[in-house]
Amino acid sequence: KAGVTQTPRYLIKTRGQQVTLSCSPISGHRSVSWYQQTPGQGLQFLFEYFSETQRNKGNFPGRFSGRQFSNSRSEMNVSTLELGDSALYLCASSLEWGGGAQYFGPGTRLLVL
Amino acid sequence: DQQVKQNSPSLSVQEGRISILNCDYTNSMFDYFLWYKKYPAEGPTFLISISSIKDKNEDGRFTVFLNKSAKHLSLHIVPSQPGDSAVYFCAANSKTSYDKVIFGPGTSLSVIP
Numbered sequence: 343k344a345g346v347t348q349t350p351r352y353l354i355k356t357r358g359q360q361v362t363l364s365c366s367p368i369s370g371h372r373s374v375s376w377y378q379q380t381p382g383q384g385l386q387f388l389f390e391y392f393s394e395t396q397r398n399k400g401n402f403p404g405r406f407s408g409r410q411f412s413n414s415r416s417e418m419n420v421s422t423l424e425l426g427d428s429a430l431y432l433c434a435s436s437l438e439w440g441g442g443a444q445y446f447g448p449g450t451r452l453l454v455l
Numbered sequence: 456d457q458q459v460k461q462n463s464p465s466l467s468v469q470e471g472r473i474s475i476l477n478c479d480y481t482n483s484m485f486d487y488f489l490w491y492k493k494y495p496a497e498g499p500t501f502l503i504s505i506s507s508i509k510d511k512n513e514d515g516r517f518t519v520f521l522n523k524s525a526k527h528l529s530l531h532i533v534p535s536q537p538g539d540s541a542v543y544f545c546a547a548n549s550k551t552s553y554d555k556v557i558f559g560p561g562t563s564l565s566v567i568p
Contacts, residue, residue, distance in 0.1 A: 346498070375556070384544065384560035385499070398555035432498055440553025441487050446498030 344369065346435050346447035354453045360421040363450045367414050367435030373397075374416040375444060376408060379430040388431075391416055392439035420452075428454045458482045459547050461559040470568050474532040478545030478559055481526065485557075487550035490519060490530045493542045493561070502543075503530070506550075535566045 347366045355361050367374050375398075376388040387400035391410035408418040414435075420427055430451050434444035460479045468474045478488075486507040491499035505512040505519045505528070512519050518531045532539055545559040 377558070382560065385546075385558035387555045387557065390555060397553065400555060434498070441548045441550035441556060443489065443501040443504060444556070445501065446491075448496070448498050 346433060346445055348431075348433050348447040348450050350450060351448065352451045352453075354455065355423050356455050357423055357425060359423050360419060361423060361452060362417055362419045363431055363433075363452075365416045365418075365433030365435075365447060367416070367433075368445055371435035371437055371445070372414050373436045373439040374410055374414065375434045375436075376416070376418050377432045377434065378402075379432060379449070380428075385432065388418065390439055397439045423454045425454050428452060457560075458485075459545055459557050459559040461543075461545055461562045463562050464560070465563040465565070467565045467567060468535045470537060470566055471534045474530075474535045474539065474564055474566065476530040476532075476543050476545075476562050476564065478528045478530075479526060480528075480547050482547070482549075482557075483526070484549040484552065484554075485547040487548055488519070488521060488528050489546045489556070490517075491544045491546060491558075492539075493544065499544055532564075535564075537566050537568050540564055540566045 373392045375390040377385040390398040394410045410416045430449045432449045434446045436444045489504040490502040493499040521528045542561045544561045548556040
């Protein structure tokens, strides 16, 4: 069974631009969560989607948004990029939402200049 | 407010000895706990979990202990192998409330041959 895939793997943007990251979950998994990882901060929860509905949301500004499609694939968008948005963005999928083991993709490394 | 804490940023252990990674939490609503391992340039990998109704869970060389009264859990790896060298994240949530998963900042384990 194929794992979680994320595209692109690397991205360089400039301040003020917007970016869209994509995540394809493991086949059969209906929950997708997004995390931001920065040095020393661990994994900060962004949001979780299940059956195309956002079920949980972290403490990030409204510039961070996401959506999930009917095939469970998910995208997250960051508008008006700031230097502090430079991070590794990780997507994780699971069978159900609200906890339990999650299976992570390799992440998208975003650098904002 | 860091709800999941891993107070040791790093740990070094000799090959063959026991590795003990510690985690403390503050939210008494947490009822499900997980450990993940992360290698550089990869996403975290689920290792082992424990529900609050248990105080111990084993899976091969990995054992997780939960002390609810102290709000403390630990991951024991016996025997430690060089391939165990990675960053270990503790995570927790209120699974009965379908709440978001909160990760700790991670502990970097080095197993010395």
